[in-house]
Amino acid sequence: MNRQELIQQVKGKKNYLCIGLDTDINKLPKHLHASEQAVFEFNKAIIDATKDFCVSYKINTAFYEAMGIKGWEALEQTVDYIPATHFKIADAKRGDIGNTSAQYAKTFFEVYNFDAVTVAPYMGEDSVRPFLEYENKWTIVLGLTSNKGSEDFQQLVVRTESEEFLSELTPGHHHKQQYLYEKVMQQMAGWGTPENLMFVVGATKAEQLQQIRKAYPEHFFLVPGVGSQGGSLAEVSRAALHADGGLLVNVSRAIIYAGTGERFAEDAKTIAEQYHDEMNSLFEEASLAS
Numbered sequence: 282m283n284r285q286e287l288i289q290q291v292k293g294k295k296n297y298l299c300i301g302l303d304t305d306i307n308k309l310p311k312h313l314h315a316s317e318q319a320v321f322e323f324n325k326a327i328i329d330a331t332k333d334f335c336v337s338y339k340i341n342t343a344f345y346e347a348m349g350i351k352g353w354e355a356l357e358q359t360v361d362y363i364p365a366t367h368f369k370i371a372d373a374k375r376g377d378i379g380n381t382s383a384q385y386a387k388t389f390f391e392v393y394n395f396d397a398v399t400v401a402p403y404m405g406e407d408s409v410r411p412f413l414e415y416e417n418k419w420t421i422v423l424g425l426t427s428n429k430g431s432e433d434f435q436q437l438v439v440r441t442e443s444e445e446f447l448s449e450l451t452p453g454h455h456h457k458q459q460y461l462y463e464k465v466m467q468q469m470a471g472w473g474t475p476e477n478l479m480f481v482v483g484a485t486k487a488e489q490l491q492q493i494r495k496a497y498p499e500h501f502f503l504v505p506g507v508g509s510q511g512g513s514l515a516e517v518s519r520a521a522l523h524a525d526g527g528l529l530v531n532v533s534r535a536i537i538y539a540g541t542g543e544r545f546a547e548d549a550k551t552i553a554e555q556y557h558d559e560m561n562s563l564f565e566e567a568s569l570a571s
């Protein structure tokens with residue numbers, strides 16, 4: 282899916298919800314336990330119930346890889362089942378030396394038909410390039426993540442310079458320090474474009490998100506951390522939503538595990554619809570403001 286098609290989906294539905302299929306075999310409702318294809322059946326029911334209330338699904342590969350071959354089968358069945366209208370993200374957080382990254386890119390873009398894959402940029406340019414080479418596919422690079430550990434490396438000060446010098450380097454930044462995540466995003470923005478590159482910015486970092494949006498007005502951001510991690514949809518949206526959307530806000534556990542019984546899919550639908558309604562209002566607000 283290209284940028285224009287993604288924007289059309291978001292604007293058409295006034296919705297930027299990405300539902301995370303972090304499907305844990307140990308958390309499935311009891312009545313599915315006997316099924317050979319329990320994970321796919323769970324995902325299928327969630328997708329059927331929620332597809333009108335979101336524009337994207339994110340499959341976190343960890344939950345599938347942990348099941349071995351059966352997990353990969355469930356992943357393939359799920360990605361094939363997601364409607365073509367929805368943006369499909371493999372949250373795999375890959376990145377390695379060039380020839381290995383090329384195999385990761387082939388896995389998620391050719392073997393499995395994902396639109397996007399998350400990439401950890403720590404190994405630098407040659408580790409990211411193979412993903413960026415695919416037309417109409419997206420590389421979603423970790424920028425400032427939602428977890429506490431983002432303080433360990435991402436928020437280290439890498440440079441202290443004069444205000445003028447830094448605002449030239451990173452337009453929109455007017456503070457004297459540059460953090461590692463800013464440096465990474467600045468460099469990454471030069472390797473890709475808003476047509477093929479997104480950044481992950483955690484919903485728990487709404488304050489920094491405002492600065493990041495100023496620096497990158499065109500890029501889409503994938504924003505996880507609303508729901509179970511306590512991030513606020515309203516704060517995130519007011520910090521970074523614009524008339525073309527520019528955001529995909531991910532919610533995983535708070536939607537897919539909204540219910541635990543036989544009506545789990547209906548319960549998920551209820552919560553997804555609540556996010557959809559809130560996004561509709563926030564979208565109106567952002568459109569009026571721009």
Ligand SMILES: O=c1ccn([C@@H]2O[C@H](COP(=O)(O)O)[C@@H](O)[C@H]2O)c(=O)[nH]1
Nearest residue numbers: 341426427483505508509510532533534
């Ligand atoms: O900074 C990050 C990057 C990725 N994630 C992933 O997003 C979902 C969040 O799940 P919730 O259940 O909605 O908390 C999950 O797959 C994480 O691995 C993130 O949380 N933060």
